[in-house]
Amino acid sequence: MLYPLKFKTIFKDKIWGGQKIKTILNKDFSPLPNCGETWEISGVKSDVSVVANGILAGVSLADLLSKEKGKLIGKKNYERFGNEFPLLIKFIDANDDLSIQVHPDDELAEKRHRSKGKTEMWYVIQADKNAALISGFNQEIDKKEYLKKFNAGEINDILNKEQVAAGDVFFLPAGRVHTIGKGLLIAEIQQTSDVTYRIYDFDRVDDKGNKRELHVEEALDAIDFTYHDEYKTKYQATKNQPIELVDCPYFTTNVLDYTKEVVKDYNNLDSFVIHICVEGNYILKYGVEEIPVQTGDCILIPATIDQVLLKTNSGFKILESYIK
Missing domain, CATH: 2.60.120.10 (Jelly Rolls)
Structure with missing residues (x-):
């Protein structure tokens, strides 16, 4: 499994x-x-x-x-x-x-x-x-x-x-x-x-x-010689909700900056999901299994997993990536 x-x-x-x-x-x-x-x-x-x-x-x-x-x-x-x-x-x-x-x-x-x-x-x-x-x-x-x-x-x-x-x-x-x-x-x-x-x-x-x-x-x-007025991605940093950073044919990435636990439901997503922890720590719970995650850890969630629980005491920030 x-x-x-x-x-x-x-x-x-x-x-x-x-x-x-x-x-x-x-x-x-x-x-x-x-x-x-x-x-x-x-x-x-x-x-x-x-x-x-x-x-x-x-x-x-x-x-x-x-x-x-x-x-x-x-x-x-x-x-x-x-x-x-x-x-x-x-x-x-x-x-x-x-x-x-x-x-x-x-x-x-x-x-x-x-x-x-x-x-x-x-x-x-x-x-x-x-x-x-x-x-x-x-x-x-x-x-x-x-x-x-x-x-x-x-x-x-x-x-x-x-x-x-x-x-x-x-x-x-x-x-x-x-x-x-x-x-x-x-x-x-x-x-x-x-x-x-x-x-x-x-x-x-x-x-x-x-x-x-x-x-x-x-x-x-x-080289693409096209000039752009802006190269940095603009986004509004917001606590306790997913914020989309990039959406392209190769990947979609959100930032999740949470101070409380959250259930992530991937039931409607036909893709693996990757969590990249860039700050803080949490426990990823799947069924009876609990996986500790800290800054620098990366987790691959297989496509067959519909839901995980992220529990935290001190807060965390992760990049959440998948392919639509």
Whole structure:
């Protein structure tokens, strides 16, 4: 029988990683000196998540999906995605600026990599003073003008840089140039894809003195040069009711900021649901089972589960994601 699932965290050493995965999210990434990313729920073939709780502990997400199919992710989702789990959930700790990058859409990713594209969203869990990120362009621009600026070493002049704070949300459709800046701890929800085109990496070198590979030419076909007046997602933070942050073909995400217990009814939803705890703690009750959840935990609720109870004494804030 399926039940709410926790998975073993996959830790990623990155040149720009820091210590917040440990100090804020309470995850021990020893023996790595730093940690830039954790993959919390992943169906990416090179890094498939493994169940950590209950009678299914030790079973991979890939094997579980292959066996349970629509019971795990929903009938419509299984018809659409088959045996590939459709979302990748990460935490990202940027102790330094990440590279400026872009992701291809489904069509380009399939053509070049036999992969899905990457549309994603960011939720800022914690931000140091004056921390900033880049999303999109700060002016009307075309490919010709972009190349002119890039070749002149002036790419930063045309990118939209914004100071951010905890609770800020950015939706990043495939094709949007972006980067996470130094001092940010972020929860990322994205399509299952690990295809990234690195445009500029600030001339950094690794511990062997090597610069990381850039993908300047590949990125040109992926970039959406559309200029927008606003890139940050606007929403009204409200206690004790779900607030929608993002609704797109790849995922819907709500924020639940609760100071009391709540029953979540998923009876009319033909999808798995993921809870990402970004603040506080609660007990997730399903039948007679009670699963403790704290900041940094992620829970996969299978599609066959119609209802769960979230109990709390001190309050919690979670991101709730599914596919309509």
